[in-house]
Amino acid sequence: MPRKGLHGLTAQLKDALILQALERRLQTAERQETATSGSTRPESATIPEKFYRFHLHPGYQQLRIINDGGVRLGISNPFFKLHEGIAGATTVINGKEYINYSSYNYLGLVGHPAVAEASKQAIDQYGTSVSASRPVSGERPVHRQLEKALAETYQVDDAIAFVSGHATNVSTIGYLFGPKDLVLHDELIHNSILQGIQLSGAKRLSFPHNDYTALDQILKNQRHQFERVLIVLEGIYSMDGDYPDLPAFVEIKKRYCAFLMVDEAHSFGIMGEKGLGIREHFALQGSDVDIWMGTLSKALAGCGGYIAGETALIEHLKFLAPGFLYSVGMPPSVAASSLAALELIRQTPELTATLKARGQLFLKLAQEAGINTGSSAGLAIIPAITGSSLKAARLAEALFERGINVQPIIYPAVPEKSARLRFFISCLHTEEQIRKTVAILAEEI
Incomplete structure (x- = not known):
């Protein structure tokens, strides 16, 4: 009733x-x-x-x-909460500790002693800013070291690091493609991709979520009308926590002579036996995807974004992509922290294994409690779909009152009927915290 x-x-x-x-x-x-x-404006003002x-x-x-x-309606603003320390499995807000599900700190490397020490040493050696764009005079050894490590991880020629993850997509797509080109993307793709396509002037078409057969049909009808064609996917979709059948998309892009770009913002560090992303998960070659994109702000404990791929792609972006060419270089401390985090991911695959176990536990308990988790694979992102923005906001507030910090995702970030709470899981969460959270969530729903 x-x-x-x-x-x-x-x-x-x-x-x-x-x-x-x-x-x-x-x-x-x-x-x-x-x-x-x-009435007070001049008559000439029209x-x-x-x-x-x-x-x-x-x-x-x-x-x-x-x-x-x-x-x-008695709902407090759920945004811009002030966290008073490192946000991991727990966080402190207004002097009170909460179980925290609103952080991208999937592997707990934000604040890890080795990551923090690398950042401090970079500040001591290079200062807090490079004070110039990298082509001019902002290049530092740590930039090259990070990019080389990323390229090796993806088994490709080279990589380039931008100061913003969002700007990485906007600048890369906006520069490489133009009015004679076509960009095809999953209907749930991130805003940064859409902004990049708009900047490029290319024709934009979406296909149903993870539906490679629909993509195949679009290409069959449209490919011959355009010069370059780009297909864009995400490794793990940030609102739903599911992932594409990447080998199927690779086969299609090869058949139609298209470029394939994969945004690994939420899949690197999370997917694959060693946490090396969706490429490792599906045992693909680095060259199977033309443009590997990722962010440094999630598993890699820093800030910014990167593109990895063949030499021609990376050289082109380094010399001509506006978001790189005309932007200050990444602070050395940020590059150093992400480089240290990347080394830790390589050396300690148990971090990813623990994250997967915690995510699967949360998903299992939530589904058993009748909570709508959508299509989540239970790897690191698990939604609790409420179907209404007001319900999502009220539910988040109720959980906050009971010591659980989780953000509502409301319209227009998602369609109104898809409003939800979005739980980011960390390897630092304990089984006890997850069981307690799901029990309270089910109670409040």
């Missing part, structure tokens, strides 16, 4: 009515404000105020509606 609220209305209907009322009030206030301010005032920007107006609605 639906829960009843004010005057016999269901709580869901009451929530919707409150939000509608807030939106009407906001629109009325805007009209009044525009009318009042318009440009509507909404076109030159930030507080009247549609995006900001929508944000105000959401925030005001949350206040009216």
